[in-house]
Amino acid sequence: MLKGRSLVEPGDFSIDELEALFRLAEQIEEDGAYLRESCRGRLLATLFFEPSTRTRLSFEAAMLRLGGSCLGFADPGSSSASKGESLADTVRVAACYADAIVMRNPKEGAALLASRYATVPVINAGDGGHHHPTQTLTDLLTIKRLRGGGGRTLGETVAGLSLGFCGDLKFGRTVHSLAKALARYTGLRIVFISPPELRVPEYISRGVLAAAGVEYQETGSLETVIGGLDVLYMTRVQKERFFNEEDYIRLKDSYILTAEKMEAARQDLIVLHPLPRVNEIALELDADPRAAYFKQARYGMYVRMALLASILGVVSC
Ligand code: CP
Numbered sequence: 001m002l003k004g005r006s007l008v009e010p011g012d013f014s015i016d017e018l019e020a021l022f023r024l025a026e027q028i029e030e031d032g033a034y035l036r037e038s039c040r041g042r043l044l045a046t047l048f049f050e051p052s053t054r055t056r057l058s059f060e061a062a063m064l065r066l067g068g069s070c071l072g073f074a075d076p077g078s079s080s081a082s083k084g085e086s087l088a089d090t091v092r093v094a095a096c097y098a099d100a101i102v103m104r105n106p107k108e109g110a111a112l113l114a115s116r117y118a119t120v121p122v123i124n125a126g127d128g129g130h131h132h133p134t135q136t137l138t139d140l141l142t143i144k145r146l147r148g149g150g151g152r153t154l155g156e157t158v159a160g161l162s163l164g165f166c167g168d169l170k171f172g173r174t175v176h177s178l179a180k181a182l183a184r185y186t187g188l189r190i191v192f193i194s195p196p197e198l199r200v201p202e203y204i205s206r207g208v209l210a211a212a213g214v215e216y217q218e219t220g221s222l223e224t225v226i227g228g229l230d231v232l233y234m235t236r237v238q239k240e241r242f243f244n245e246e247d248y249i250r251l252k253d254s255y256i257l258t259a260e261k262m263e264a265a266r267q268d269l270i271v272l273h274p275l276p277r278v279n280e281i282a283l284e285l286d287a288d289p290r291a292a293y294f295k296q297a298r299y300g301m302y303v304r305m306a307l308l309a310s311i312l313g314v315v316s317c
Helices: 015-031 054-065 087-097 110-117 133-147 154-158 173-182 202-212 222-228 245-251 283-287 293-311
Strands: 043-048 069-073 100-105 122-127 162-166 189-193 215-219 231-234 270-272
Touching (some): 015 133, 015 293, 043 054, 043 087, 054 100, 054 122, 054 133, 054 293, 087 100, 087 110, 100 110, 110 122, 122 133, 133 154, 133 231, 133 270, 162 222, 189 222, 202 215, 215 222, 270 293
Parallel strands (some): 043 069, 100 122, 162 231, 189 215, 231 270
16 A cells, blocks of 8 residues: 555555555546546645656646646745755655655755655655656556557566666666566666766675676667667766766767667657757657657656555555
8 A cells, every 4th residue: 555655766666555555546547537636635746856847747637637726846946945944854854744755856866865854655756866666657557558568467568678878877866767667577678878987886786686686788889789679778978967067068079869870779669858948859750750858758757646545545556
């Protein structure tokens, strides 16, 4: 049961709980009208200490579509954090007003700390370069919907798939969260594609994947591996996590996925991206049926509706 639970990192929910959540999200996608008033009278606090478009808006859309309401801030400068209030105090106070808290914060571990102080469930909407578990739910649901079919579970869907992660794998928290979540399944293969400076951290590659027996490879060349992939997860170079501008400028265009590069890819490849996109996917690709990143953004709202309905206890999941 997810009622009353926080979500700080991908492993907080069991595989069975995730499957139930995805089934609910799929039901909502098909016809969510039966949940339209389910959260009436409930409040969601969205505390964003870092910029966001998709995560904040999709959580707010999700809560509003469930009949609930939202309050919060999108700019920490407008909150009392700018006067020196501690995170612990901020979330304790938000919990006095709201039934659940969604929080994004630039510091790794902030969501865990918040979950220890808040008396209502805390959902991590991204903590620094660490984790982004609801993006992971979004990514997994997208893979299940676009590569599954026939009622297959996520585990059955990913068995046998080759999944490539390309771009900034060092700072990209969506990559860390998704790789960690995938490590719980068997029969898949991961290819990390990055410049040497932006390699995936060893705590993910060795500490999580190798420890779980997941086959993985690291390369700098997208062209040489794209033809073998079932899923290509592109990422932006995370300007805000660099210590100097020079390095960012040197690395920012390391990979640009173009229609020409896609000629070598399979016809059933799906291209995902957590967005925002900067320059790493050419606009010409948006018309390619294999480009799935805007569908992915839509699935993000369905899975967040399922998550909110579950943790608020209006459905049993
Ligand atoms: N994918 C994602 O986290 O996007 P935002 O930063 O716009 O929320």
